[in-house]
Amino acid sequence: MNTRFSVPDIEAEALVLALSLLDIEEVEGSRKGKLREDACLTDEEIAFNFQAENLKASLAELQDCRFALSLDEALQTDTAALSALSLINQGEHDDHLSALALERGDDDVPTPTHSQEVLEWTRILSEFGSTMTSNNDITGVVEPDPDGMDDLGESSRLPYHGGQLSARDGMSSWVECIICGDRVGRSQRFNAPCSHFYCRGCLVNLVEASTRDETLHPLRCCQQPLPVASFLPLLPSDLRSHFQDKSAEFATPPTSRIYCPNQACSEFLGSSSGHRTEIICTSCGTHVCSACKNRAHLYEDCAENAQTSVVKSLASQMGWQTCPGCHAIVELWQGCYHMTCRCSTQFCYLCAALWKTCDCRQWDDQRLLDDAERRVYNEFGAQEAAARPAIFVDRVYQRMAALEENHECLVHQWVYRSGGGRCEECHDNLWSYLMRCIHCQTLVCRRCSVNRL
Numbered sequence: 001m002n003t004r005f006s007v008p009d010i011e012a013e014a015l016v017l018a019l020s021l022l023d024i025e026e027v028e029g030s031r032k033g034k035l036r037e038d039a040c041l042t043d044e045e046i047a048f049n050f051q052a053e054n055l056k057a058s059l060a061e062l063q064d065c066r067f068a069l070s071l072d073e074a075l076q077t078d079t080a081a082l083s084a085l086s087l088i089n090q091g092e093h094d095d096h097l098s099a100l101a102l103e104r105g106d107d108d109v110p111t112p113t114h115s116q117e118v119l120e121w122t123r124i125l126s127e128f129g130s131t132m133t134s135n136n137d138i139t140g141v142v143e144p145d146p147d148g149m150d151d152l153g154e155s156s157r158l159p160y161h162g163g164q165l166s167a168r169d170g171m172s173s174w175v176e177c178i179i180c181g182d183r184v185g186r187s188q189r190f191n192a193p194c195s196h197f198y199c200r201g202c203l204v205n206l207v208e209a210s211t212r213d214e215t216l217h218p219l220r221c222c223q224q225p226l227p228v229a230s231f232l233p234l235l236p237s238d239l240r241s242h243f244q245d246k247s248a249e250f251a252t253p254p255t256s257r258i259y260c261p262n263q264a265c266s267e268f269l270g271s272s273s274g275h276r277t278e279i280i281c282t283s284c285g286t287h288v289c290s291a292c293k294n295r296a297h298l299y300e301d302c303a304e305n306a307q308t309s310v311v312k313s314l315a316s317q318m319g320w321q322t323c324p325g326c327h328a329i330v331e332l333w334q335g336c337y338h339m340t341c342r343c344s345t346q347f348c349y350l351c352a353a354l355w356k357t358c359d360c361r362q363w364d365d366q367r368l369l370d371d372a373e374r375r376v377y378n379e380f381g382a383q384e385a386a387a388r389p390a391i392f393v394d395r396v397y398q399r400m401a402a403l404e405e406n407h408e409c410l411v412h413q414w415v416y417r418s419g420g421g422r423c424e425e426c427h428d429n430l431w432s433y434l435m436r437c438i439h440c441q442t443l444v445c446r447r448c449s450v451n452r453l
Contacts, residue, residue, distance in 0.1 A: 010069070014062045021055040024048050091115035092182070099181035100433075177202055178221070179446055190231050194222035196450065200234055206451060207235055207243050213426075215342050217250040221450050254326035254343055261295050262286045321349050335371050336363040336407045363407065371407075372400035375441035409440035414449045425452055 028048060041049075094113045174183045178192075179202040190198045198206070198221075210216040219226040228247070232240055249257065249268045258269040258279060265284040272290045278298075279288045287295065292302035315322065315329045322329055325345030332339065337349040337360065346355040353360075376395045377385060385392040415438055420431040425448040435449040436442070444453065 010062050010066050014059060014066075017055050017059050017062070021052060021059070024052045024055070087115050095183050096181055099176050099183070178450060179206075190234060192221040192226055193224045196221050203231060203234060204236070204239065206447065207231070207239060209447075211239075211242055211246040214250050216451060217247065219451070254328065258288060258290055258293050260284060260286050261288060261293065321347075321352055323347065324352050324354065332367070334374065335367065336403075338362065338408065363404070368403055368407075369396070369400055372396050372403055375399055378436060378441040378443050409437060409442070411439075412437040412442070412449070412453050413439060417443065423448055 028045075091113070094115055098112070173186045175189060175197045176182070177184055177189070177199040178196040179198060182199055184197065184199040188200050190200070190203050192198065206216070206219065210219055219228075219231075232243075235243065245268075252271045256271045258272050260267045260269060260281040260283065262281065262284050265281060265286065267281055267283040269279050269281060269288060272293065277290045278296045279290055280286070281288060289296045289302060294303070297303075311329065312322075314320075318331070320329050320331045321339070323339075323341040323343065323345055324347050325341055326343040328341060328343070330339060330341060330349075332349045338346065338355055339349045340346050347353060348355060348358050348360050350360040351358050373396045376392065376399050380392070380395070414435040416433060417436040418433050420429065421434050421443055422429050423434065423445040424442055425444045428445055430445055434443045435446055437444075442453075
C-alpha cells in the first residue's frame with residue numbers, strides 16, 4: 001500500500017479498501033448455509049480470508065495516519081493560538097508596568113512595546129465593532145495595519161511617536177482602574193463621582209468587602225459616596241441582595257440594632273422601637289426582647305446581658321474605652337488620645353467625652369515617641385535607619401516635638417512607595433507597593449487610601 005500524507009488521498013484510499021472488504025463479506029455471506037460446518041476451507045475461502053485480514057490491517061494503518069495528520073493540524077493551530085495568547089498576555093503585562101510608572105509619576109514612562117500596540121489595536125477594533133481578519137480564525141489577533149483604519153474616521157486616527165504608532169494616546173475610551181491599574185473599556189467600568197474608574201472585578205471585590213467590614217460603609221471613593229443605583233446593576237444578583245441587606249443593617253444606629261441572641265444564628269432583626277416588644281427571629285424562631293435585646297422574658301424585668309457584663313469588665317481591666325456614640329469598645333494602640341470611632345464619633349480616649357470638650361491631656365509621652373518613630377521609619381525607610389542611626393534618632397525627636405504642636409492629619413495626601421509591607425488600616429500584606437501619606441506618614445494599601453480614609 002502506498003500511504004500518501006494527504007487527507008483527501010487517505011480518505012479516498014480508505015474508501016476503496018472498505019468497499020473491497022464489503023465485497024468479500026458479501027461473497028462469504030452468500031456461501032453460508034451451503035456447506036457443512038465441519039467441512040475444510042477451500043483455497044478460495046482461504047484466499048478471501050487472507051485478503052480480508054490484509055484489508056483490515058491497511059484500514060488500521062490509514063486510520064493511524066489520519067490521526068497523526070489531525071494531531072499535526074491541531075499542533076499548528078494551537079501554536080498560532082498560543083502565540084496570540086502570549087502576545088496578549090505580554091501586552092497586558094507591559095500595560096500594567098506602564099500604569100504603575102504613570103501612577104508613581106515617573107518622568108521616563110516606558111515606550112509602548114510591540115505587544116502593547118497589537119493589543120491596543122485589537123481593543124480598538126473590538127470597541128468599534130470592526131471585523132478582525134486573520135490567517136487563523138481561532139486567534140482573532142491581527143497585526144496593526146494603519147491603512148485598514150480609514151473606515152474608522154478621522155477622530156480615531158492615532159498619533160505617532162518616534163516612528164511608532166501609539167494607540168494609548170489616541171484611545172480615550174480605555175481608562176485605568178484606580179485599584180488594580182489595569183486598562184478597562186467603556187462597557188466594563190464604573191465611573192466614581194471623583195472621576196476615578198473601577199473595573200468590574202475591583203468594584204465587586206469592594207462591595208464584597210463592605211459586607212464584611214462596616215468601616216467601608218457607605219461605599220466611597222476619595223471621601224465621596226458612590227451612587228448605589230449606578231453600581232447595583234453591575235453586581236451579581238446574590239451579591240446585590242446581600243449588599244442591600246447589609247446596607248440596611250449598617251444604616252441602623254449601632255445602639256438600636258437588634259440581633260438574634262442565639263449564638264448559632266445572630267441574624268440581624270432590625271431596629272429596636274421606643275417601647276418593649278417581642279420579636280421572633282425569622283431564621284431560627286428565637287423570641288427576642290427589643291428592649292434589652294436578650295431572649296424574651298414575659299412578665300419579668302429586663303436584665304443586662306451576661307456576656308455584655310463580662311466584656312465591660314474586661315475592658316475596664318485592660319483600660320479600653322467605650323465610644324459615647326455607639327457604645328463600641330475601642331483600644332488605642334498608637335498616636336494621641338483623639339479617637340475617631342467607626343460610627344464617626346470623635347472623643348477623648350481618657351474620659352470618653354466628645355473631642356475638645358474636656359481638659360484631658362492629648363497624648364502620652366511614650367505613645368507620642370512611638371508614633372514619631374513610626375512616622376520617621378515610614379518616611380525614610382529601614383535602610384536609612386540602619387545606615388545612619390544617629391540621624392534617625394534625631395529625626396524621631398524632631399518629629400516628636402512637631403507632633404506636640406500638630407499631631408492631627410485632617411486631609412491625607414497620598415504618594416506611591418515602592419516595596420511591600422503591611423497596610424496599617426486593613427492589615428493586609430502587600431508585596432509590590434503601598435501608599436504613603438506625606439503628612440502623617442501612614443502606610444496603607446491602594447483600596448484603603450481611596451475607599452476608607
